[in-house]
Amino acid sequence: MPFHQQEFTTRPPHPPAGTPPDSRTTHPWYNVGPGIWELLLNGDAEHKSVLQWWEPNNISTQIEPITHTYIEEVCFIEGGLEDLSLKQAWGVGAYAYREPGMKHGPYRASAEGCLQFVKVVPPSLRA
Numbered sequence: 001m002p003f004h005q006q007e008f009t010t011r012p013p014h015p016p017a018g019t020p021p022d023s024r025t026t027h028p029w030y031n032v033g034p035g036i037w038e039l040l041l042n043g044d045a046e047h048k049s050v051l052q053w054w055e056p057n058n059i060s061t062q063i064e065p066i067t068h069t070y071i072e073e074v075c076f077i078e079g080g081l082e083d084l085s086l087k088q089a090w091g092v093g094a095y096a097y098r099e100p101g102m103k104h105g106p107y108r109a110s111a112e113g114c115l116q117f118v119k120v121v122p123p124s125l126r127a
Contacts, residue, residue: 003042003049011039014053014115029053034061035109038118046070049119054081054109065103071121072098078115081107099123 014029014037021031029037035058039051056079060066065085073096080091084106091110098104100123 002044003047006042011051014039014051017055017113034058036060043120046122047120047125049117051077052114052116052118054079054107054114054116056109056111056113058109058113059084060106060108062106064106066105067101067103068098068120069100069123071100071123071126072096073119073121074098075117076114077117079112080110081114081116082110084108 012028015023015026017035019026019037021034026037029039032038032052035055037053037055039053041049041051043049075096076090076092076094078092080089080094082089083104085103089110096104
């Protein structure tokens with residue numbers, strides 16, 4: 001799905017903490033990992049803008065830092081995440097821009113969880 005023009009909308013509530021990953025009641029949110037949910041705002045798998053919800057105190061399942069093959073931009077809207085490798089936490093308003101291959105994480109969500117805006121861009125579209 002290519003990006004398309006749209007006016008402001010109100011986001012649907014994210015799934016409650018503990019919702020089973022295969023629950024049919026979460027649409028339009030979808031599960032991307034244990035305790036992690038996404039809402040596609042625009043685009044497709046290769047080039048997209050999403051809201052990503054981490055359930056409270058959720059710890060990512062990987063134990064090694066994460067890397068991607070794409071550019072990733074992230075801004076926290078509610079709550080925050082702690083980078084367990086760096087032993088540093090960030091909250092509302094924190095912003096990251098990651099080039100392909102940049103190591104980050106693993107993460108633990110704050111006690112209130114973390115709602116973040118995430119933009120994924122293929123490296124071929126680098127500005």
